[in-house]
Amino acid sequence: MPEQLVFAMEVFLNGLMAGVLYSLVALGFVLIFKASGVFNYAQGVMALFAALTLVGIMEGQVPFAHLINAIFGTEIHHFGWHVPALLGILLTAVVMVGLAWLVNTLIMKHLVNQEPIILFMATIGLAYFMEGLGDLMWGADIKKMDVGLPQGINLWIDEATFEIFGYGFFIDNLDIWATVIAIVLVAALMLFSQYTKQGRAMRAVADDHQAALSVGISLNFIWVLVWSIAGFVALVAGIMWGTKSGVQFSLSLIALKALPVLMLGGFTSIPGAIVGGLIIGVGEKLFEFAIGPLVGGATENWFAYVLALLFLVFRPQGLFGDKIIERV
Amino acid sequence: MFYREAGDFKTTYAKDSQTFPIRFDRYRYYVVMAVAILVVPFVVNDYWASAVLLPFLIYAIAAIGLNILTGYCGQVSLGTGGFMAVGAYACYKLMTAMPDVNIFFHVILSGLITAGVGVLFGLPSLRIKGFYLAVATLAAQFFLVWLFNKVPWFYNNSASGQISAPTRTVFGAEVTGPTASAEVKYLFCLAFVIATAWIARNLTRGSLGRKWMAIRDMDIAAEIIGVNPLASKLSAFAVSSFFVGIAGALFFAVYLGAVEVGEVYGINKSFLVLFMIIIGGLGSIFGSFAGAAFIVLLPVFLKNVLVGQFGWATDLAAHLEIMILGLLIIVFLVLEPHGLAQLWRITKEKLRLWPFPH
Numbered sequence: 001m002p003e004q005l006v007f008a009m010e011v012f013l014n015g016l017m018a019g020v021l022y023s024l025v026a027l028g029f030v031l032i033f034k035a036s037g038v039f040n041y042a043q044g045v046m047a048l049f050a051a052l053t054l055v056g057i058m059e060g061q062v063p064f065a066h067l068i069n070a071i072f073g074t075e076i077h078h079f080g081w082h083v084p085a086l087l088g089i090l091l092t093a094v095v096m097v098g099l100a101w102l103v104n105t106l107i108m109k110h111l112v113n114q115e116p117i118i119l120f121m122a123t124i125g126l127a128y129f130m131e132g133l134g135d136l137m138w139g140a141d142i143k144k145m146d147v148g149l150p151q152g153i154n155l156w157i158d159e160a161t162f163e164i165f166g167y168g169f170f171i172d173n174l175d176i177w178a179t180v181i182a183i184v185l186v187a188a189l190m191l192f193s194q195y196t197k198q199g200r201a202m203r204a205v206a207d208d209h210q211a212a213l214s215v216g217i218s219l220n221f222i223w224v225l226v227w228s229i230a231g232f233v234a235l236v237a238g239i240m241w242g243t244k245s246g247v248q249f250s251l252s253l254i255a256l257k258a259l260p261v262l263m264l265g266g267f268t269s270i271p272g273a274i275v276g277g278l279i280i281g282v283g284e285k286l287f288e289f290a291i292g293p294l295v296g297g298a299t300e301n302w303f304a305y306v307l308a309l310l311f312l313v314f315r316p317q318g319l320f321g322d323k324i325i326e327r328v
Numbered sequence: 329m330f331y332r333e334a335g336d337f338k339t340t341y342a343k344d345s346q347t348f349p350i351r352f353d354r355y356r357y358y359v360v361m362a363v364a365i366l367v368v369p370f371v372v373n374d375y376w377a378s379a380v381l382l383p384f385l386i387y388a389i390a391a392i393g394l395n396i397l398t399g400y401c402g403q404v405s406l407g408t409g410g411f412m413a414v415g416a417y418a419c420y421k422l423m424t425a426m427p428d429v430n431i432f433f434h435v436i437l438s439g440l441i442t443a444g445v446g447v448l449f450g451l452p453s454l455r456i457k458g459f460y461l462a463v464a465t466l467a468a469q470f471f472l473v474w475l476f477n478k479v480p481w482f483y484n485n486s487a488s489g490q491i492s493a494p495t496r497t498v499f500g501a502e503v504t505g506p507t508a509s510a511e512v513k514y515l516f517c518l519a520f521v522i523a524t525a526w527i528a529r530n531l532t533r534g535s536l537g538r539k540w541m542a543i544r545d546m547d548i549a550a551e552i553i554g555v556n557p558l559a560s561k562l563s564a565f566a567v568s569s570f571f572v573g574i575a576g577a578l579f580f581a582v583y584l585g586a587v588e589v590g591e592v593y594g595i596n597k598s599f600l601v602l603f604m605i606i607i608g609g610l611g612s613i614f615g616s617f618a619g620a621a622f623i624v625l626l627p628v629f630l631k632n633v634l635v636g637q638f639g640w641a642t643d644l645a646a647h648l649e650i651m652i653l654g655l656l657i658i659v660f661l662v663l664e665p666h667g668l669a670q671l672w673r674i675t676k677e678k679l680r681l682w683p684f685p686h
Binding site for chain 2 (some may be wrong): 117121129131132135301
């Protein structure tokens, strides 16, 4: 088998894994967009915030330590305890639910019936606010996250592929775990929205706010629920990305990567988010592999957007999105 | 008191439809212009010029540009940073290729080049709108920054990958380069600000501006009553990019002098200009100025108070600044979606009625 082809296959597999992570972030977008028509730009920062909070809780960091020290002239940094990973994740989930409630009560409730673009800009404001808040609370330095997920090269795949192709593929254990967790998460979300009362209420709100309201569904409750679930998805994405590349500001930029994923897959479709993520993940890795060296590399910065742009010109609603019908 | 229409009679149609129909408003505007042109250049020093005045003037041009596209024509753009970079690099190439030409023309030419690029990236707006278009403009943002980083022709193969402005003059006075004086830079930018504000104001209240606003309010209905969406949207992209390109050129050549594209014209610049028009007021020329002033002054103010007065660490102040910025966006969107311009309008309305509330 020619060497280039084997390389390409490895790149393809790695692209699939990266795509899974994009899909994870995109999922959070889709959930909120379906239920409330809000395009939540802050999803990426929510992932960053969740990851920061998790690390902060696990390491027993004092929130706002820098601020407190600056105001009172004290020298506090840590409580001096370590929280186990599982408890830390639970506590962070509670924080994310609290955040969801705050966002809904303080912002989204007041912006009902505004134009979508106004809501979008409000979430950009939210993203800035949370970025500042996260840095202020937990400090801006790059943090290492370790919740016990295995990392490093998967030896089994390495050996198996070596025997077949004569070249061992490098697949990170973490990526495999991310894929498994993403599949479980999606399955759980599907089951939740199909078989539970809250899930059905959520879908009803997504279909028609007013009709849902008139049959006695509390819009407020559903929106808090949806933002909480999105916060939880952000937490999962934050853990994955944080373990992979450290908890730092660039984590919030994956939100920008999730945008073209959504464009491609369609805003309202959970399968769309997954397929879109995989296409973008594979596409940008293969493009960088094949075309990148010819044009100076770093094409990953823009490839996803240009792909989404070209695709949109031919199919404005995305792969699985609802067809947009407009009437005067 | 003196803010009255009483006794301020209009006898012609031209007088009735002028920009400042109330006499006091008009005189106030003349006074502001006079102070800006005749007083400020004699008292300005390097600190004020580089910390407050130059960024304010340049961002005001960019905000007017984006306001035309987003506020008047309803096309959200997150590519402002990229288009500013086009202006900057066009200006750099022109400055180095034609060193003897007055820099005035370089800046205008770079605006025209940016307009062309803007139209190119505006083409998808005919098929897609709203968020989808925002992503299309993000494509412009990332692609352009990447392009300027990767193609050595754009930065004349300089080793650092940066572009730095050589010394160029207007009528013998140095405008760019390390030895240019603050008042010349200030006057040069002020000339562009006055020109762009004047052009924008008159475009937006003429037939073209009405077409833009019709497209913004409901594009399909606008099409039915005879507005050509192709011409309107693309003209909005062209005019907007023209202004943004001028702002980018001035930002590079006059204000900073040396630029690294990824840092200066990154996605954050796009958001900053977007914030200016949200806080200032969408669809208002005055709002563009107010928003630009607000966003330029906020960090200066916070830095002086927190770092200067309280002695806090600078990174702490920076985090607080981002937080306050985000909070302000949300507060404005929730409480006053039309921004500072609307607050100003309300104040004027109250003053007209004062001291009687009704």
